[in-house]
Amino acid sequence: MDPVNFEVQPSAYTEWTVENTGGEEPKPDVYFNVREGLTFSDGEELTVEDVIFTYNYLMEKKPGRYVSTVDPIESVEEADNDWDVHMKLTQAIGTYDSTQLQVPLLPKHIWEEVDDYQAYQPEENGGPIGAGPGEVTTYSPDTAIEVTFRDEAPLENLQWKKDHENLLAGGPFIDSVRFKIYGSQSALTQAFFNGDVDTVYEQIDTAKVQQVEDADGKSIVTGYDTGYGHYSFNLRRTPLDDLAFRQVLGFAYDDIYWTQELNRGYEQEGDFVMPPGYSAVRPDAGGDGELLTGPATQAFTFRGVDATSSEVDVEGIRQFLTDGQVITGESGTFIGIDYPGSLTDVSAGQSEAKHDYSFGDVQSSVLQDADVDQEIRVNGETITDINDGPLQMLVYPAKDSPKTAQMVERYVGNLRSIGIPIERKVMTFNTMLNSVYADEDFDIFPMSWSSLSPFGASSLYSLFHGANADDHSDENTDTLLNNPMGYGLFDDATANDLITQCRTEMDTETRNDLAKQAVEQIYLDFPTMVLSYAKVQWPVNSADWTGFVGNIPGPGDGYLGTNIMQIHQTDN
Numbered sequence: 001m002d003p004v005n006f007e008v009q010p011s012a013y014t015e016w017t018v019e020n021t022g023g024e025e026p027k028p029d030v031y032f033n034v035r036e037g038l039t040f041s042d043g044e045e046l047t048v049e050d051v052i053f054t055y056n057y058l059m060e061k062k063p064g065r066y067v068s069t070v071d072p073i074e075s076v077e078e079a080d081n082d083w084d085v086h087m088k089l090t091q092a093i094g095t096y097d098s099t100q101l102q103v104p105l106l107p108k109h110i111w112e113e114v115d116d117y118q119a120y121q122p123e124e125n126g127g128p129i130g131a132g133p134g135e136v137t138t139y140s141p142d143t144a145i146e147v148t149f150r151d152e153a154p155l156e157n158l159q160w161k162k163d164h165e166n167l168l169a170g171g172p173f174i175d176s177v178r179f180k181i182y183g184s185q186s187a188l189t190q191a192f193f194n195g196d197v198d199t200v201y202e203q204i205d206t207a208k209v210q211q212v213e214d215a216d217g218k219s220i221v222t223g224y225d226t227g228y229g230h231y232s233f234n235l236r237r238t239p240l241d242d243l244a245f246r247q248v249l250g251f252a253y254d255d256i257y258w259t260q261e262l263n264r265g266y267e268q269e270g271d272f273v274m275p276p277g278y279s280a281v282r283p284d285a286g287g288d289g290e291l292l293t294g295p296a297t298q299a300f301t302f303r304g305v306d307a308t309s310s311e312v313d314v315e316g317i318r319q320f321l322t323d324g325q326v327i328t329g330e331s332g333t334f335i336g337i338d339y340p341g342s343l344t345d346v347s348a349g350q351s352e353a354k355h356d357y358s359f360g361d362v363q364s365s366v367l368q369d370a371d372v373d374q375e376i377r378v379n380g381e382t383i384t385d386i387n388d389g390p391l392q393m394l395v396y397p398a399k400d401s402p403k404t405a406q407m408v409e410r411y412v413g414n415l416r417s418i419g420i421p422i423e424r425k426v427m428t429f430n431t432m433l434n435s436v437y438a439d440e441d442f443d444i445f446p447m448s449w450s451s452l453s454p455f456g457a458s459s460l461y462s463l464f465h466g467a468n469a470d471d472h473s474d475e476n477t478d479t480l481l482n483n484p485m486g487y488g489l490f491d492d493a494t495a496n497d498l499i500t501q502c503r504t505e506m507d508t509e510t511r512n513d514l515a516k517q518a519v520e521q522i523y524l525d526f527p528t529m530v531l532s533y534a535k536v537q538w539p540v541n542s543a544d545w546t547g548f549v550g551n552i553p554g555p556g557d558g559y560l561g562t563n564i565m566q567i568h569q570t571d572n
Contacts, residue, residue, distance in 0.1 A: 001098060001102070001454075002160075002164070003167075003549065003552045003553070003559045003562045004164075004166050004167075004552060006098075006280075006454045006455070008097040008098050008101075008102075009158070009160045010035075010158060010160065011035075011155055011158070012034065012035050012038060012046070012105060012131065012155065013032045013033060013034060013035065013101055014032075014033045014034070014035050015032065015033055016030065016031065016032035016033070016097060016101060017030070017031050017032075017083075018030050018031075018096060018506075019031070021092050021506050025091070026091070026092045027074070027088065027089060027090060027091065028088075028089045028091075028092055028093070028096070029086060029087070029088060029089075030086070030087040030088075030089060030096055030100065030101070031079055031081070031083035031085065031086055031087075032083065032084065032085050032087070032101060033083060033084045033085075034046070034047070034048050034051050034084045034085065035154075035155075037154060038131050038154065038155075039131065040107045040129050040130065040131050041129050041130055041131070041132075041134065041135040041136070041150070042107070042110075042126065042129050044107060044109060046105065046107075046131045048078060048084045048085060049108060050105060050106065050107060050108045051076075051084075051085055051105060052076055052077060052078060052085060053106065053108040053111070053112065054103060054104070054105050054106045054108075054111075055070070055073065055076035055087070055103065056076060057106060057111060058070045058103060059073060059076075061117055063117060064480055064481075064482070066103060067462075067468070067481075068458060068461050068462040068468065068482075069099050069100060069103060069458065070100075070103075071467075072089050072090050072091050072093055072100070072503075073087060073088070073089060073090070073100060074088040074089060074090045075087070075088045076088075087100065091503075091504055092504040092505075092506055093503055093504060094455075094457060094502070094503060094504060094505045094506050094507075094508075094511045095453070095455045095457045095458055095503070095511070098453065098455055098458075099453070099457075099458045104130070105130070105131055107129050107130075107131075110125055110129055122136075122139070123139050123141075127139040132153075132155070133149050133150055133152075133153030133155070133156060133171075133172055133565075134147035134148065134149055134150070134172075134177075135147065135148050135149075135150055137176070138178070141181070142181060143180070143181055144178055144179065144180045144181065145178070145179045146176055146177070146178045146179070147176060147177050147178075147179075148175065148176040149172045149174065149175060149176060153171065153172060153565075156169060156170060156171045156172065156565055157169055157170055166549060167549070167562075167566065168547065168566055168568075171565040171566060171568075172564060172565050172567075173547070173566075173567065173568035173569075174564075174567060174568070174569075177564055179201075180196075180197060185205065188200055189204060189205065189208060192204070192218075192539060193211070193215065193218075195541070198540065198541040198544070198545060199538065199539060199540045199541065199556065200538075200539060200556070201556060201557060201560070202536075202538075202554075202556050202557040203534065203536050203537050203538050203539075203556055203557075204220075204537055204538070204539045206263050206264050206266035206267075206537065207264070208539075209264075209266065209537045209539075212537075212539045216543070217541060217542060217543025217544075218539060218540070218541060218542060218543070219539070219540055219542035220537050220538065220539055220540075221538040221539075221540055221548045221549075221550040221555050221556070221563075222535065222536060222537060222538070222550050222551065222555075223277075223536035223538060223550055223551060223552055223553060223554060223555040223556070223559075224275060224276060224277025224533075224536060224551075224552065224553040224554070225268075225275040225276075225277065225450075225533040225534040225535075225536060225553065225554070226275065226277070226450045226451050226452055226553040226554040226557070226558040227275060227448060227449035227450035227451065227452050227533075228270055228273065228275055228448065228449060228530045228531070228532070228533050229267075229270065229446070229447075229448040229530070229531040229532050229533075229534075230270070230273075230446070230447060230448065230449070230528045230529060230530050230531055231249075231253075231393075231444055231445070231446050231528070231529045231531060232444070232445055232447070232484070232485050232527065232528040232529070233246055233249065233443070233444055233485055233526075233527060233528070233529075234440065234442055234443055234444075234484070234485060234486065235485050235486040235487060235489070235490060235493055235527055236440065236486045237387065237443060238355070238378060238386055238387070239354075239355055239378045239383065239386075240391075240443060240444075241354065241490070241493075242350070242353060242354040242355050243326050243348055243349065243350040243353075243354070243492070243493070243525060243526060244320075244321060244324065244325065244326050244350070244352075244353035244354070244355075244357075245321070245353075245355070245357075245378075246526040246527070247300055247320075247326065247327055247526055248317055248320065248321060248418070248420075249415070249444075249526075249529060250300030250301075250526060250529050251300060251301075251302065251303040251312075251313075251317050251320070251335065252302070252303075252312055252317065252411060252414040252415050252418060253302055253411055253414075253529060253531070254302045254304075254310060254312075254410055254411070254414065255269045255270075255301055255302050255531075255532075256302065256310070257310060257407065257410055258407050258531060258532060259532055262403045262406060262407060263403065263532070265535075266534065266535045266537060267532040267533065267534055267535065268292055268532055268533045268534075268535060269292065269301075269532060270529075270530030270531045270532045270533060271284075271292065271297040271298075271523065271530055272284070272297070272519045272520070272522075272523050272530065273460070273463070273464070273519055273522055273523070273528065273530060274452065274456055274459075274515075274519050275452070275533045275553070276292055276533060277454075277552075277553040278452070278454040278456070278553070280454070280455075280512050281454070281455065281456035281512055281515040281516055281519060282516065282519065283296070283342075283343040283344050283516045283517075283519055283520040283523075284296065284297055284343060285516075294343075295338060295339065295340050296339070296340055296341070296342065296343045298337065298339070299327050299334070299339050299523070299524070300327070300526065300529070301337065303316055303317060303335045303336065303337070312414040312417060312418065313335060313336070314417055314418050314419075316335040316336060317335060317418050318359055318374075318376075318418060318419070319335075320334065320335055321353070321357040321376070322357050322358060322359070324352055324353035324356070324357070325353070326348065326350055326351065326352055326353055327339060327348065327524065328347050328348045328350070328351050328524065329341060329342035329345075329346055329347040329348055329520075329524050330342075330347075342520055342524070343516075343520060344513075344516050344517045344520045345517075346498075346517050346520050346521045346524065347521075347524070348521075348524035348525055348526075349490075349491070349492040349493045349494060349521075349524075349525050350492045350493075350525075354492070355378050355379050356378075356379050356380070357376060357377065357378060358376075358377045358380070359374040359375065359376055359377065359419055360374060360375060360377055361374070361375065362374065362375045362419075363375055363382050363384065364382060364383070364384040364390055364421035366390050366416065366421050366422065366423050367416055367419065367421050370413070370416040370417070372416055372417060372419055373419075374419045375419045375421065376418070376419045376420055376421075382421065383420065383421050384421050387443075390421035390422050390423050391415075391420065391421065391422040391423070391443045391444065392422070392423060392424075392425045392442065392443045392444070393408060393411075393412055393422055393423070393424050393425065393443070393444045393445075393446075394424075394425050394427055394432055394435065394436070394442055394443075394444065394445040394446065395408050395424045395425065395426055395427070395446065396426070396427065396428070396429060396432070396446070397426055397428065400428070400429070404446060408424060408446070409424075412424060422443075422444075432445060432447075436484045437480045437481070437482075437484050438480055440470060440484050440486070442484070445484075446531075449463065450554065450557065450558060451554070451557075451558045454553070455511070455512075455515070456502065456512070456515035456518070456519065457499070457502045457503045457511065457515060458503070460495070460499045460502065460515065460518050460519070460522075461499050461500075461503055462482045462483075463482050463483055464483060464487050464488060464495060464499065464518075464522055464527070465483065465488050465495075465496055465499050465500070466483075466487070466488025466489045466494060466496050467488070467496075468481045468482050468483040468488075469481060469483040469484070469485070469486045469487065469488055469489050470484070470486075471486075471489055485527040485528060486527075487522070487525065487527035487528075493525045493527060494525075495518045495521040495522050495525070498514055498517050498518035498521055499518050501514050502514035502515045502518055536553075536554065536555065536556070538550075538555050538556035542570075543570065544569060544570055545567050545568070545569060545570060546567070546568060546569075546570045547563075547566045547567045547568045548563055548566070548567065549562055549563055549566050
């Protein structure tokens, strides 16, 4: 996929076509050809048999990252016409060329012996084996991995790359790349400044950006986020099952404190579940919309006591709840901020509050300790009584994520001042993954997504469709799904229909319009609160290396491979 304009281009597959897309319930036939002359890094030829094996292996094993990709595939087999491979789909998939045709190709002679892919140890087979230009020559995952490039890289000499204005064909231009593993982010950052490494994965801490810019021979390559940071809510629990209450959780989040004070302006205020670099599927792109800044993207922005205050508007938020208000997509003024209405004419799943809210004497211990004057009641009961305890905000250890810890402290304090009993529960990242995605045992959790699809459809399906939420039936309880919030399982909180239409629409413009609607529907239903998008600051050794590609999403992570193929030595 072209990293600049996101057009799907030939690679291991030389050409493709789709047939039988008409009718009420089409089951399209996709045909494609496999490029000849490609070899795996162990010298074995890549064949049509490897391709067919890959799809059937993924369809059988269903690894989490590819569940939504293989789910609509009915079969993949050798074609009985002039094409190499025939893929039968169970439904029309508008983005089939960027999803179903872009899976990692596995060498059958290795993977046919691997029954449990999660237990597979690549070092026992000479390291990971793939069909790209690299060969793993050092494989010590705890310390360093080195990839040495082969003499020929046919996929880097394709005509579309030769014709590209922003890319150089003929790479890679370096002999090898070594990935070194450090015990801490601070040690890695210091290694960069010491000249021990040429760059760091993803980006550098924003507090160090100026130091990079001031250093001789070091530069910043800027780029766009490929995802977003978020706090997400468990819609299975009261009162998180109510849109009115979830929207209040947005009003209490101090966006300016996070983006400007803690992150020094290197984070952009969040709104939609598609980052600004993927403007084609954002509701505020094109037309009369103002990307990131328009008033329709500010429906749930922080409500301070005035326009410049960092003190949360307690009385205004309490009245929003007791009046039973909901921002549905209709225009109006909510706690002092004008909202012009939906950009795509969609509406939230609820038109009024689900529960009756009131405020009374403080009973919960977490609020007594916080010196709060009133506590919220939901249908006459405290949240502590309803849930056998206060709401829990899962957090990472402060040493692992100090900025997030500071933000959560401010956020929890704001919610408590409103009268919402909430406490923090510290977890390591891995423990949180299990609690959230395996057990759905959470109220609110922080996390982030990256490497989303610029076309929207596949990411929206994976993260927000009810098919990827555990409904606690026998069929789903053993599968880790990407939608732990439960969004899409409930009639009053779902964009299922729009997401399904988006996935199956074959016309690009129509598909993008459907994606925009789905994105804004999710925004209004508020199962997740998008905190921010990173203004990516990727530090590089520009004294020795040049050719870095910037102003693309994820230049140092999602599209790191693009940059590795482009980097070459400077003339000095």
